[in-house]
Amino acid sequence: MADLSFPLITAAIGIPAVAAVAAFTNNACARLAGVAGAAGASLCALEVFREVSAAGSARLAEPWSLGLFTADNLNATFLLLYSLLTLAILILAPRRDTSAKITGTTLLVLSATLTAYGADNLIVLAAAWILSALPFIAGPFIGSWRPRAGLAASCIALVGAIALIVNAAQAGGDTQPFSIASLAGHNYGGQAAFALLIVVIACRKGIFPAHAWLEDAAEAGPVLPVCLFINGHFGAFLLARVVIPDFPLSAQGTFPILSDLALFTAVYAAIRAVAETRARRILALLVLSQSACILAGLESATQEGVTGALVHCVVVAVATTGLFSVLRLMEVRFNRSFTTEHYLGLSEYTPRLAVFFVVCGLALVGLPGTLGFCSEDLLIHGTLISHPQVGLLLPVATAMNAVSLFRLFSRMFTGTQRTGIQGVTDAVPRERWVLAAIVFFIVAAGMMPNVAVALRANAAHEISLVR
Amino acid sequence: MTPLQLILLGVVLAPGAVFALFSLLWLLGWDAPERALTRTTAIVYSVATAAVAWMAWAMHMAGLESIAVPLGDWFTVHDYHFPLVLLADRLSLPFLALTVILVGLIGQFSATYLHRDPGFARFYILLHLFAFGALLIFSAGSFDLIIGGWEMVGLTSVLLISFFHYRLGPVEGALHVFTIYRACDIGLITAAFALHHYAHTASFVNGMPQVSSGDATVIGLLLLLSAAGKSAQVPFSGWLPRAMEGPTPSSAIFYGAISVHAGAYLLLRAQPILAESSIASGAVVLVGLMTALHGTIVGRTSADAKTSLAYAALAQVGVVFMEIGFGWTWVPVMHIIGHAMVRTLQFLRAPSMLRDYHQVHAAAGGQVEKTGKHLESMFPPGVQLWLYRLAMDRGHLDTILERGFVQPLLALSGLLARLDRMGLGAGGPRPEQTRSHRWLISRFR
Structure with missing residues (x-):
C-alpha cells in the first residue's frame, strides 16, 4: 500500500482540535480561531483528495500513523466536504452563534468526524x-x-x-x-x-x-x-x-428489504413535510427524505444507484448547509422562528437570501443545471433497475419534497409585505460570498458533472457489492 | 464541428450564458440597468433569429434532413450514459425559430410594459432562462435532455406567475402550478427510464428507439401524463387560469405560445412510439377531445380577458393533441405555429382590449353583431343551465383533484404527524408523558 506524502489526515484532525482549545480559551477571537482551524483542516483534506485522485483507485496509508488512518476515493471526498462545510458554517454563522462554547465544540466535532472518516x-x-x-x-x-x-x-x-x-x-x-x-x-x-x-x-x-x-x-x-x-x-x-x-453475503440477502425500507422512509418523510408548518421541521424532513434516498441508492447494489447515492451525499450536504444557513440568518434578522401559517413577504427585505434559499432548495430536489439533477437521475435509474415496482416511489418522494420546499419558500419570502420592519439588511458580503460559492459549486458541478460523477464512480466501484 | 453545428450550439447556449452572467452579477451585488438588459436581449435574439433562418436556408439548400451536434456524454456511469446531443430537424426547426422570434419580441414589448417595475431585472433574467429551457427542449436529441429543458421551463413559468409576489393570488397560483408540474413530470422522468430499460437508449438522433407494442403503451401513456400537465390538458387544466396572474408578456409567451405547446411537441417527437400503440394514441385523442370541449365550454363563462384567452388557447391545444393522436405531423405543426402567433398577439393586446373593441365598433358604424351564441342555443334550457354550472366551476376539475388527491394527502400527512407525536418515531414521547409511566409512578408513590 502506497503512503500519503505527509501525515495529512492527522494534521487535518489535529488543527481543528488545537483551534478548539484556542476558541475555548478566548471568546473574543472564537470565530477567527474556528475559521483558521477549519481552513487548515480543509487544506489538509484538499491535499489528501489530490493525492488520492492522482493515485487512481489505490488506498493510501498515512505515514507514521501505525495503520490507524488510510485514504481512498470514498473517504477523501468526505474529509474535504466536511471540512469545507464546517468552514462555510463558521463564516456564515451569525454572531450570536459563534460563542467560544459553540465554536470550540463545533471544531471538536469536526476533529472527531474527520477521525472517523480517516480511520482504518x-x-x-x-x-x-x-x-x-x-x-x-x-x-x-x-x-x-x-x-x-x-x-x-x-x-x-x-x-x-x-x-x-x-x-x-x-x-x-x-x-x-x-x-x-x-x-x-x-x-x-x-x-x-x-x-x-x-x-x-x-x-x-x-x-x-x-x-x-x-x-x-x-x-x-x-x-x-x-x-x-x-x-x-x-x-x-x-x-x-x-x-x-x-458482510457481502448478509448484505446481498438483506438489502432488498432495507432498500424498500429506505424508500418507505423517503416517502414517509415527504408526506409528513406536506402538512408540516414549522420551517426547521420541514427542512429536517426534507433532509430525512433525501438522506433515505441516498441509502436506497447505496442498497440498490447497482453502479448507477451507488454512484448516484455518493454524489447525492455531496448535494444534500452542500444544499442543506445553504438552506439551514439562510434559515438561521433569517431567524436572527427577524428574531423569530418561522412557520408556514402566514405569508411573510420577506424577500422584499432580503432578496438575495431568498434567491440563495431557492437555488439551494431546488438543487436538493434535483433542479436541472445543478448537481442535484445528475444525482437524482442516477439514483432513480439505480433504484428502478433494482426495484422496478417500488423504485417509482423515489421520483414521487422527490416531487413531494419539491412542493414542500416551494411552499416553505413561498410562505417565508413571498406574499403581502410586512410593515414596521426596519434595519434589516440583505446578505452582507461575508454571507454573500460564501453563499455565492455554494451556489456556484452546485451549478458549476451541475453543468459539468462528469468530474464529480467520475470521482464518485471510482468510489462506488470499490464498494464490492456493485454488480 | 461544422458551421451549422456551431450555429445550433450558439443559438441554444446564448440565452443560458446571458442568464448565468446577469444572475451571478446580481447575486454579487450588481443591479443591471434596464438599458443593459433590453439591449442585450435585443442583440441576442436578433442574432439568434438570423442564425436560425440561415441554418434553415442552408439545410434546405444542402438537402440536409437534420443536423446533430454530439457533445459527448454529460455523465457516464457503467453502461448508463446521459447523451448530450442537440438535434435540429424538420420538426424542431420551426419550434426553434418560433422561440427565438417570440422571446425577442416579448423582450422588446416588456421594455416599455415593465419600465421602472421593481422586478424588471428579474423578469429579463427569467426570460433568458426560459428561452434556454425551451430551446433545450426543442433541440434535444434525447428524452434525457428534454427533461432538463422541461424542468427549466416549468420553474421559470412558476417564478413568473409569482412575479407580483406581494399579492397572495399570484403566489398561491404559482404553488398550485408548481405542484401540478412536479406531479406530471414524474411521467417524463419515468418514460425516459423506461426507454433506457426497454431500448437501452433514450436518444432519438438516429431514429426513435424500437419498442414493442406493450412497452410503447406504457411509455406513450407516461409521456401523455407529462404532456397533459405541461399543456394544461384535462384533468390538469385548472392551473391555467391561475397562471394568468403573471405579467401579460410572460402569459403571452408561456401560455399563448411556447410553454403550453411544449407538451404537444413532446408528443410529436414521440409520435413513432405512439404509432406503435393504439391505446396510447387513443388516449391522446381522448384527452385532446375532452380538453377542447372543456376549453370551449368554460371559456364562455370567463369574465376576464386573459382567462378567456387562456381557455381559447386550451381548446386549440386540445385540437392539436387530437391531430397528433390521429398520427398527423405537419397539420399540428402548422396549427401550433399559427396558433402561437395569433394568441401571442391577442395576449399582448389584452390590456388594450376595450380600446380595440371600441375602435372596431366605431369602424363598423356601431353595428357589430354579438357572436358566439349559437352553440348554447342548440341545447334545451335544462342542459344549458347544467352546462353553465359546469363551466362556472371550471368543469369541477379542481374540486376533483382537491378531494381526490390533495385532501387525502393532507389528511395522511396529519395522521403521520400525530403518529410521530404519539411515539412512532425513535423512542416515543417523553417517559413522563406516557400513560404507563404515570401508572407506574402512581403505583409506587
Missing part, C-alpha cells in the same frame, strides 16, 4: 463516532430527549457490533482484528453484528421508525451544528465503509 481501525472509528455524537447527547448541543436517545442507541449498538466483530476476528485467528480493510469479506460477527450495524445506520440516518430524533434535533437544537452533524452522513459512510465490504 474499528476502535478508532467507534471512539470518533461517539465523540462526534457526544455534544448532542451530553451537551452543549442538547435539543430534546429524542435526539439524545436516538444517538445514544446508535453509539451503543456500534460498540456492540464492533465488539462482536473484533471478538470473532480474534477467534478466527486474524492477525489484524481491528483493521477495517483486512476484515473485508470475512463476515466476522455474523448475523448479530450485521443486525447491530443496521440498527446503528437506521438510528443515525433516521430510517423509519427511528426517524423522529432528527426532526426534534433540528427543531430544538442549535440549527447550524445540527445541520453539520446531519451532513456528516455517517450512516451512509458506515454502510459503504464497513457493512458492504465486511
Whole structure:
C-alpha cells in the first residue's frame, strides 16, 4: 500500500482540535480561531483528495500513523466536504452563534468526524463516532430527549457490533482484528453484528421508525451544528465503509428489504413535510427524505444507484448547509422562528437570501443545471433497475419534497409585505460570498458533472457489492 | 464541428450564458440597468433569429434532413450514459425559430410594459432562462435532455406567475402550478427510464428507439401524463387560469405560445412510439377531445380577458393533441405555429382590449353583431343551465383533484404527524408523558 506524502489526515484532525482549545480559551477571537482551524483542516483534506485522485483507485496509508488512518476515493471526498462545510458554517454563522462554547465544540466535532472518516481501525472509528455524537447527547448541543436517545442507541449498538466483530476476528485467528480493510469479506460477527450495524445506520440516518430524533434535533437544537452533524452522513459512510465490504453475503440477502425500507422512509418523510408548518421541521424532513434516498441508492447494489447515492451525499450536504444557513440568518434578522401559517413577504427585505434559499432548495430536489439533477437521475435509474415496482416511489418522494420546499419558500419570502420592519439588511458580503460559492459549486458541478460523477464512480466501484 | 453545428450550439447556449452572467452579477451585488438588459436581449435574439433562418436556408439548400451536434456524454456511469446531443430537424426547426422570434419580441414589448417595475431585472433574467429551457427542449436529441429543458421551463413559468409576489393570488397560483408540474413530470422522468430499460437508449438522433407494442403503451401513456400537465390538458387544466396572474408578456409567451405547446411537441417527437400503440394514441385523442370541449365550454363563462384567452388557447391545444393522436405531423405543426402567433398577439393586446373593441365598433358604424351564441342555443334550457354550472366551476376539475388527491394527502400527512407525536418515531414521547409511566409512578408513590 502506497503512503500519503505527509501525515495529512492527522494534521487535518489535529488543527481543528488545537483551534478548539484556542476558541475555548478566548471568546473574543472564537470565530477567527474556528475559521483558521477549519481552513487548515480543509487544506489538509484538499491535499489528501489530490493525492488520492492522482493515485487512481489505490488506498493510501498515512505515514507514521501505525495503520490507524488510510485514504481512498470514498473517504477523501468526505474529509474535504466536511471540512469545507464546517468552514462555510463558521463564516456564515451569525454572531450570536459563534460563542467560544459553540465554536470550540463545533471544531471538536469536526476533529472527531474527520477521525472517523480517516480511520482504518474499528476502535478508532467507534471512539470518533461517539465523540462526534457526544455534544448532542451530553451537551452543549442538547435539543430534546429524542435526539439524545436516538444517538445514544446508535453509539451503543456500534460498540456492540464492533465488539462482536473484533471478538470473532480474534477467534478466527486474524492477525489484524481491528483493521477495517483486512476484515473485508470475512463476515466476522455474523448475523448479530450485521443486525447491530443496521440498527446503528437506521438510528443515525433516521430510517423509519427511528426517524423522529432528527426532526426534534433540528427543531430544538442549535440549527447550524445540527445541520453539520446531519451532513456528516455517517450512516451512509458506515454502510459503504464497513457493512458492504465486511458482510457481502448478509448484505446481498438483506438489502432488498432495507432498500424498500429506505424508500418507505423517503416517502414517509415527504408526506409528513406536506402538512408540516414549522420551517426547521420541514427542512429536517426534507433532509430525512433525501438522506433515505441516498441509502436506497447505496442498497440498490447497482453502479448507477451507488454512484448516484455518493454524489447525492455531496448535494444534500452542500444544499442543506445553504438552506439551514439562510434559515438561521433569517431567524436572527427577524428574531423569530418561522412557520408556514402566514405569508411573510420577506424577500422584499432580503432578496438575495431568498434567491440563495431557492437555488439551494431546488438543487436538493434535483433542479436541472445543478448537481442535484445528475444525482437524482442516477439514483432513480439505480433504484428502478433494482426495484422496478417500488423504485417509482423515489421520483414521487422527490416531487413531494419539491412542493414542500416551494411552499416553505413561498410562505417565508413571498406574499403581502410586512410593515414596521426596519434595519434589516440583505446578505452582507461575508454571507454573500460564501453563499455565492455554494451556489456556484452546485451549478458549476451541475453543468459539468462528469468530474464529480467520475470521482464518485471510482468510489462506488470499490464498494464490492456493485454488480 | 461544422458551421451549422456551431450555429445550433450558439443559438441554444446564448440565452443560458446571458442568464448565468446577469444572475451571478446580481447575486454579487450588481443591479443591471434596464438599458443593459433590453439591449442585450435585443442583440441576442436578433442574432439568434438570423442564425436560425440561415441554418434553415442552408439545410434546405444542402438537402440536409437534420443536423446533430454530439457533445459527448454529460455523465457516464457503467453502461448508463446521459447523451448530450442537440438535434435540429424538420420538426424542431420551426419550434426553434418560433422561440427565438417570440422571446425577442416579448423582450422588446416588456421594455416599455415593465419600465421602472421593481422586478424588471428579474423578469429579463427569467426570460433568458426560459428561452434556454425551451430551446433545450426543442433541440434535444434525447428524452434525457428534454427533461432538463422541461424542468427549466416549468420553474421559470412558476417564478413568473409569482412575479407580483406581494399579492397572495399570484403566489398561491404559482404553488398550485408548481405542484401540478412536479406531479406530471414524474411521467417524463419515468418514460425516459423506461426507454433506457426497454431500448437501452433514450436518444432519438438516429431514429426513435424500437419498442414493442406493450412497452410503447406504457411509455406513450407516461409521456401523455407529462404532456397533459405541461399543456394544461384535462384533468390538469385548472392551473391555467391561475397562471394568468403573471405579467401579460410572460402569459403571452408561456401560455399563448411556447410553454403550453411544449407538451404537444413532446408528443410529436414521440409520435413513432405512439404509432406503435393504439391505446396510447387513443388516449391522446381522448384527452385532446375532452380538453377542447372543456376549453370551449368554460371559456364562455370567463369574465376576464386573459382567462378567456387562456381557455381559447386550451381548446386549440386540445385540437392539436387530437391531430397528433390521429398520427398527423405537419397539420399540428402548422396549427401550433399559427396558433402561437395569433394568441401571442391577442395576449399582448389584452390590456388594450376595450380600446380595440371600441375602435372596431366605431369602424363598423356601431353595428357589430354579438357572436358566439349559437352553440348554447342548440341545447334545451335544462342542459344549458347544467352546462353553465359546469363551466362556472371550471368543469369541477379542481374540486376533483382537491378531494381526490390533495385532501387525502393532507389528511395522511396529519395522521403521520400525530403518529410521530404519539411515539412512532425513535423512542416515543417523553417517559413522563406516557400513560404507563404515570401508572407506574402512581403505583409506587
